[in-house]
Every structure is written in structure tokens, then in C-alpha cells.
Amino acid sequence: MSEKDIFEILGVKVALGKSATVSFNVAKLHTQNTIDVPVIIERSKxxxxxxxxxxxIHGDEVNGVEIVRQIIAKGxxxxxxxxxxxxxxxxxxGFIQMDREFPDGRDLNRVFPGTKGGSLASRVAFKLVTEILPYADLVMDFHTGGADRFNAAQIRIVKGEKNLKKLAQIFGAPFVLYSKHLNKSFRGTCYKLGIPVLLFEGGKSFNIDNTITNTGVNGAKRVLNHLGMLNSKxxxxxxKKSGVFISESKWIRAKYSGMFNPSIRINSFVTKDDVLGHITDPYGNFNHFVKAPNDGYIFNINESPIIYQGDAIFHISTVLKK
Known part of the structure; x- marks a missing residue:
């Protein structure tokens, strides 16, 4: 077996045909207990x-974690x-505490590529980028909507990346959203390193949704099958439907504070002035109809029962593109 058939990841050599679970040692707690992130490696012969x-990447996005868990549990x-x-x-x-951020208060997805001697989040980002990412030819990164905002299952890519557009179509999520790389994000760092990323978004934080989970798992299977990597079993x-490509979109924000009740379902296509939901007060004196500002698909809904003026309550497409 040649050296090319063996790679060393986090200090452990893994040959073709071998499996390994490697510890990504993050840090110690103040109690001196170590915190290790398992990295599961499976290599074909x-x-x-x-x-x-x-x-x-965000500790409260459990739906994404559940997708990867199922990918592993099912083999x-x-x-x-x-x-x-x-x-x-x-x-x-963050996962232990059900918190989006790191104990140092930083958003991990805003500190990439990180530094060896930086903050805790920055050190984790640096270790991921330097010790794991270099082996990847493609990344599938699974995320979940933040707070009470429920995301329709979607793949996010940048315009002009033909290979990723094809993979996004193969993945088969209901929506493909063209979005720019965020500064210091994991996806942006991968792009700078020439590593393509399919970023999946679906569901909301602190929640596991079976429809979203199934979409994520099935999408991963389709991509692996396309690459000739999926086991034949x-x-x-x-x-059922081709994914809708969203070129531009905008948030509909609440004009008033109050109790919020959306009446439209996620993934729905609406026309201008369709009623999307109601904002009311607890006393029965006020009822505001939230209407669609344009024709488009609703691919994110705020499910919080109480909202404040200016809160994002619906995400609607404004320009569709094939």
C-alpha cells in the first residue's frame, strides 16, 4: 500500500478500507474535563x-445534527x-448548553479560518480548517433556521458555480437559494480554498422535524449516488418536484407588535396582496392582516406567537431563476 493510500488526520493514520473514530480535542472545561468532538471516518478499499x-456549527441547530446522525446510524x-x-x-x-454560540460569546461561523492562538471559537475554526478540511473534495454542511424562524428545506450556493448548481439539483431540496458568502464563514473559507460546499438549511432551532430530516438524508444519498459512492443496498x-431556484428575496417585517398567527404554509406560492397571517392584541381590539408585497414563494416563517415591530416574519422570493 502506497503513502497515497493512507492519510493522517488529527494524528491518526487511516488506510483505504479502514474505519476510525478520531477525537477532535477542542479544549478542557474549567473542571479539567476534556471536550472531544468525534470525527467518524469511513474509507472504502x-x-x-x-x-x-x-x-x-451552531449548537442549537439540532435538526442538522440529526441528519448527520442518521447518515451515520444507517451506514x-x-x-x-x-x-x-x-x-x-x-x-x-453550544450543543451541550443548547446555545447558538461558544462560551466566549462568539459565533463560530463568523471567525473562520480562525487562528491558532485566538479565542476558543477561533481555535476550533483553525483546527477544523487546517487538520480536517484539506482532505475534502466536497463539503455538505447542514444547518437549521435560527430562533423561531422555520426554514423550508433549501440548498444555498453562489451564482455562477455550475458544478454546485448541478449538485444542488441532484440533492433535490424544494428550494435552491443563491446567496453570497458571509464574511469569515465556514462556506466562505472553503470557497477561498477551492473546496465546493453544499450548504443545507431546514427547520428551526431546538426542534427536529421529520420532513426536513428526510429531505436532508435523501439529498445526501442522491449526491453520494451521483458520485458513485453510495452503497448499492x-x-x-x-x-417529486424540481427545486425552485431563488435569485433574489426579501424579508417581510412586522409593522406592529402583538400576537402573531401565520395562515400560510411553508413552501407555498402566493400572489401579491394574499393574506399571509394576522397580528392581534390580547384584548380583541386589534387585528392587522399581513399581506404579500409581491408574487413569490414563502420559504421561511416566523413561528413565534409573540412578535415585535420590525421582526422578520416571512421570507419571500422576489426573483426566480433557473
Missing amino acids: KPGPTILITAG INKPKKGTIICVPVINVF FKVSQP
């Missing part, structure tokens, strides 16, 4: 691409060829 599957991560690396919970500190179903 047959060479091929390396796919990195991640979730939990989808055992490739027919090549290598699959799974990191189900990157921000394990798994069946691949095609999505």
Missing part, C-alpha cells in the same frame, strides 16, 4: 473522492469508493 459532512457514510468524514457536532459546547428516490 477503492480510491475515490473525500466528502466531508458537517453539522452543529450511508460507508462509501462504495473514496472516503466519507462526518463531524456531527462541531460546536459541542440503499435505494435512491427522486424528488
Whole structure:
């Protein structure tokens, strides 16, 4: 076996045809207990691409974690060829506390590529970028909507990336949203390193939704199947509808504070002036109709029962593009 058939990740050598669970040592708690993030590596005997599957960059986004958990539990991560690396919970500190951020108050997805001697979040980002990411030919990163905002299942890519557009179509989520790379984000750092990323968003924080989870797992299977990496024992179903590509969108914000009751379902196509929901007061004196400002798809709904003036309550497409 040549040196090319063996790679060393986090100090552990893993040969073709071998499996390993490697500890991504993050830090110690103030009690001196170590915090380790398991990195699950599965390698086929047959060479091929390396796919990195991640979730939990934000600790409260459990739906993404559940998708990766299922990929591992079902054995989808055992490739027919090549290598699959799974990191189900990157921000394990936040996951333990059900908090979006790190104990140092930083958003991990805003400190990439990180620094070796920086803040705790920055050190984790640096270790991920320098010790795991270099092996990846493609990243599938699973996220969940923040706060009470429920995201329709969607893939986010940048315009002009033809290969990613094709992979997004193969993934088969209901929506593909063209979005720019955020400054110091994981996706932006991967882009600068020339590593393509399919970023999946779906559901809301502190919640596991079976429809979203199934979409994520099935999408990952389709991509792996396209790459010739999916074990033949798994069946691949095609999505019922082609994904809608959203080129531009905007948030509809609450004009008033009050009790909020959306009346439209996620994924729905609406026309201008359709009633999307109601804002009321607790005393029965006020009832405001929230109406669609334009034709478009509703792909995010705020599910909080109490909202304040200016809160984002619906995300609606404004320009569609194939």
C-alpha cells in the first residue's frame, strides 16, 4: 500500500478500507474535563473522492445534527469508493448548553479560518480548517433556521458555480437559494480554498422535524449516488418536484407588535396582496392582516406567537431563476 493510500488526520493514520473514530480535542472545561468532538471516518478499499459532512456549527441547530446522525446510524457514510468524514457536532459546547454560540460569546461561523492562538471559537475554526478540511473534495454542511424562524428545506450556493448548481439539483431540496458568502464563514473559507460546499438549511432551532430530516438524508444519498459512492443496498428516490431556484428575496417585517398567527404554509406560492397571517392584541381590539408585497414563494416563517415591530416574519422570493 502506497503513502497515497493512507492519510493522517488529527494524528491518526487511516488506510483505504479502514474505519476510525478520531477525537477532535477542542479544549478542557474549567473542571479539567476534556471536550472531544468525534470525527467518524469511513474509507472504502477503492480510491475515490473525500466528502466531508458537517453539522452543529451552531449548537442549537439540532435538526442538522440529526441528519448527520442518521447518515451515520444507517451506514450511508460507508462509501462504495473514496472516503466519507462526518463531524456531527462541531460546536459541542453550544450543543451541550443548547446555545447558538461558544462560551466566549462568539459565533463560530463568523471567525473562520480562525487562528491558532485566538479565542476558543477561533481555535476550533483553525483546527477544523487546517487538520480536517484539506482532505475534502466536497463539503455538505447542514444547518437549521435560527430562533423561531422555520426554514423550508433549501440548498444555498453562489451564482455562477455550475458544478454546485448541478449538485444542488441532484440533492433535490424544494428550494435552491443563491446567496453570497458571509464574511469569515465556514462556506466562505472553503470557497477561498477551492473546496465546493453544499450548504443545507431546514427547520428551526431546538426542534427536529421529520420532513426536513428526510429531505436532508435523501439529498445526501442522491449526491453520494451521483458520485458513485453510495452503497448499492440503499435505494435512491427522486424528488417529486424540481427545486425552485431563488435569485433574489426579501424579508417581510412586522409593522406592529402583538400576537402573531401565520395562515400560510411553508413552501407555498402566493400572489401579491394574499393574506399571509394576522397580528392581534390580547384584548380583541386589534387585528392587522399581513399581506404579500409581491408574487413569490414563502420559504421561511416566523413561528413565534409573540412578535415585535420590525421582526422578520416571512421570507419571500422576489426573483426566480433557473
